[in-house]
Amino acid sequence: MIRQLDTDLEISSIPLVDLATQSRQIKEDVLRRMSDVIDSARYILGQEVQEFEEQFAAYCGVDHCVGLANGTDALHMALRALDVGEGDEVITAGNSFAATAFAIAYSGAQAVFVDIDPVDFNIDPNRIEAAITPRTKAIIPVHLYGQPAQMAAIREIADRHGLKIIEDAAQAHGAESNGQRCGSFGDIGCFSFYPGKNLGAFGDAGAAVTNDPELADRLRLLRNYGQKVKNRHDCLGYNCRMDTLQACVLLSKMQHIEDWTNSRRQVAAWYGEALAGTDLQLPVERDDARHVYHLYVVRHPQRDAIIESLAAKKIFCGVHYPHPLATATPFQDAKTFPEGLPVCTSAASAILSLPMYPEMTQQHVSMVAKALVDFGC
Template sequence: MSANAFNIPCLDLTRQNQSVKAEIFEQFELVFNENAFAGGKYVEQFENSFASFVGTKYAIGVSNGTIALHLAMLALGIGTGDEVIVPANTFIATAWGVSHAGATPVFVDCDADTWEIAADKIEAAITPKTKAVIGVHLYGQPFDVDAVQAICDKHKLHLIEDAAQAQGSTYKGKQCGSLASIATFSFYPGKNLGACGEAGGITTNNEAYDTQIRSLRNHGMKVRYYHDEIGYNYRMGGLEGASLSVKLKHLPSWNEKRRAIANRYHTEITNPKIKMQVQPEWANSNYHLFVVTTEDRDGFLEFLKQHGINGALHYPVPCHLQKAYEHLGYKEGDFPNSEYLASHCVSLPMFAELTQEELEHTIKIVNQY
């Protein structure tokens, strides 16, 4: 096949969804026939299956990953006047969860090699107002949970796992989402485990957190029409729950296919102009994204495009330089590793259904750059 014949997407949801369409539509018909559209039986089935998969006592389905972060803050008692430490290089929703609770995100830099939150930068950001640290398993690769947890224990802070991109990733053999007292997930359609619609989740072993979050997501109710606290309409929909239950059964095999693709990228891309995310021996990523850096990001993207490969940009502006947070007073140069990543990152094609021909072409062109 000639280079001109290729049009390789960075992500193709159509291929995955077609492979499970019949299974999902069968479940949709059950939801439809039972009118179980808002919470209910099919959400509960997914919650039970996902808790078992992650290895926690509880999983709570909510309407998206940003809301999951917001509810986690509330369950931990975080609110106005509090501060939460957040990596500067993450999708903005990590910080939104803090802000929606009335607290202030305090940003810290990432490690220059792993691109995960830099544990050695956290203590300098702690103040008497600090209540928690959010660690993000960025691109699906776990952050160094033990190192961050040790700092949290020392300073009596909560640790929250933002596992939005890490469904099926493991840290030292344990599932992401089971590593801290509370964790949050996004099931946005493009995630490794993505709903047919918007959805999110929270996992925990803490019964009190589980009870409060279930109340908060459903108008502050434990008994219908009796509202014990000011709550929210943050339920997961039945169609979303049903589609997630179907896809969860396929997630391990899909993740293994992603890992096989990533292994070929790691071993066969030899171009010295391309830098990859360092993979510590204790991290087993699900490779939600395969991100590289290069000095001339725009030139690299154009070169890929000319050869039928669609690269993508994920988070080209770090959180601390977003206009929404300019009132916090951060400036360019505050977090050099995060800023370098943001201005030099490119996501290569990564999805389980990528063909061998597409993969080999991508590797060849990246090496030719």
């Protein structure tokens, strides 16, 4: 589904994401599925949840998927399933969304932040070992913006030190490294289906995937009050199940995820061609990676002025994310490696997310590129 330049299309504005256009494509199918749920009253853990879990597990190349209420719960339940808790430390990247660090805190463990690779914006494997202590229990690599972290190197470090790996794949549905899907490298992979994600619900939803049947069973217990049998509580559980109505949306979208991913990659290619002569630092797709471009993030020292200039032309950008996690109030006492996270800090002041969604045409990209060139990039 590649959209060519349409010179007759009148474009009044370009949002950062366009959920409404995508939703119209699947509306009838979603409503049909939801109608079946309403008629049957299968609102909680209905058959559609199981159907989605089976499809998404196959998509990720794993044996098990457990549908959850959101991506934060996926990370939190993964930590609980692996018995991470009070007194433990969990290493993660310093530039993720707050949910990554919040989930660690919810488990009772301490987040330890490691700086990033300046090229792919993911955790720098060369910095990880300096952060490992006898209290370290797990590593949470984040596949930021849709580019896989360097999992072979991270896996080698984790295996050598006896550490668990929980992948934060909230932005990496279908991303690959050497042909292997994100979510399948670690002990557990965690996904968010927040509406703006590459695979998004019509509200909150998430999932954890694994090849370990015991971990899958543990996750199912944790999501549903510790129950395998109703009113028999085998462990301290939570209420973080995926709603059946959200599973309906995700089942509809699973039919399109690969087409939408290919469209995102085409938009990224158009950006690369259109912006090649500018002084923007463009994203780099590693040779081993299939980047799925949840976000198209560039760097420029005049980031804030660019956002203002493009907004005046009704082209809307974003910043993901404006502050390293260690600067947030709950984590100001956290350990950082190296101290102060210099690469994260430098990037946070310059990164800029350009409009990116599968329905963008080459004309949209040309308009964004022209606005950037007119600014002086």
